[in-house]
Amino acid sequence: MIKIKNAQGVTLFELIVSILVGSIVLVTLTSTLAMITSANTRLQIDAKMENESYLISETLKYNLLTQLDKTFTVTQDDPDAFILVIDYCEIVGGETKICTWEDPNDLYEPHTLMLEYNVGPDNSAILSFDGEAMHSDRMYLLNDSEVSFQRNNVLDLNTPYQYGLLTLHLNMQIVLSDGSVLNPKEYITQIIFSNY
């Protein structure tokens, strides 16, 4: 039989030192593991919120930056309701309609899109583009979010602009599968819309 200790057993001093050293090793390992797990969760939450904000910005850019003959008109600008109307023309192959605001000899198809921000009765906010919500179901947009559009730091309601700076202050919160919510985080993104 292999003997691990001698017949005398361990002394009290040896036992205490062993426990002490074991504790140091265990506490270090456990705290490191806990820290990595916690930070990893935080990173995943941040990544999800950042992706959500990124997706909103990219959707707007993809749909608007390359369109022709754009005009941007803010028709409502209140803390709980904002509406930006975007009119643009799309060149079409065949004869369809003629944009009234463009050279009548060219064939264009006029379009109107709307970017809307509204605070609902349940105090949650919705940002929608072309009638569809821009954020996923698992993301709350808090009612202190803010959307603004200005031409050189000035806004005149119902005035069509050729360019302007859209600023999104999106205060978002993740909803977990059990219905609980995590701490909100604000994302600020600015996009210049220009017809030039």
Place this chain on the structure above:
Amino acid sequence: MLKNNQGFSLVELLAVIVITSFILVPLMTAFTNNITIYDRLEKRRSTVGIIDVMVNSIDRLNFGSVKAELDLSTNHFYILDGSNCNTIFTDPDDQIFCTNYFNLTYNNFSIQEGEIEIYFFDWNISDAEMTILLDRGFHPAIEQELSTIVTNDFTESNSVMRFVILGHYDTGNNDVVAIGGVMASD
């Protein structure tokens, strides 16, 4: 016998701690590196977003004012970096636009003043001018853009300019995003 009857010596205990450290340190380093890489990727993504917006709205900058500065330059290029908005543009509208243009925020990330520059070049450049440009020692991303310019068939154009937007998002690591294009007059 695995151990003698003296219990663990101090050296043995220290050895355990050192071996544990050898396991923990690479783990911690890998985790820290992971966070750093994630942070750099996020900055890069936001920088691409900012420059993408700038490229798509660059035609709102006053072409005539920039072209005039480029024509005056003996170095055959002109750099607009936000600090000279009020110098080259006289129209207050152009000045405000330019200032906002160089101070965009994307997903909470802003590029510091002076860290984002637009290099303007003529549409075509003569061989002699190209030699002067390349001797200056631009960032490789700019030189790559310059390499696409045709110098043999030298035809000057007053209605188009080439540009490269260079955004430094992590100066310590010399990380940049560069996107080039053509700016046309109205």
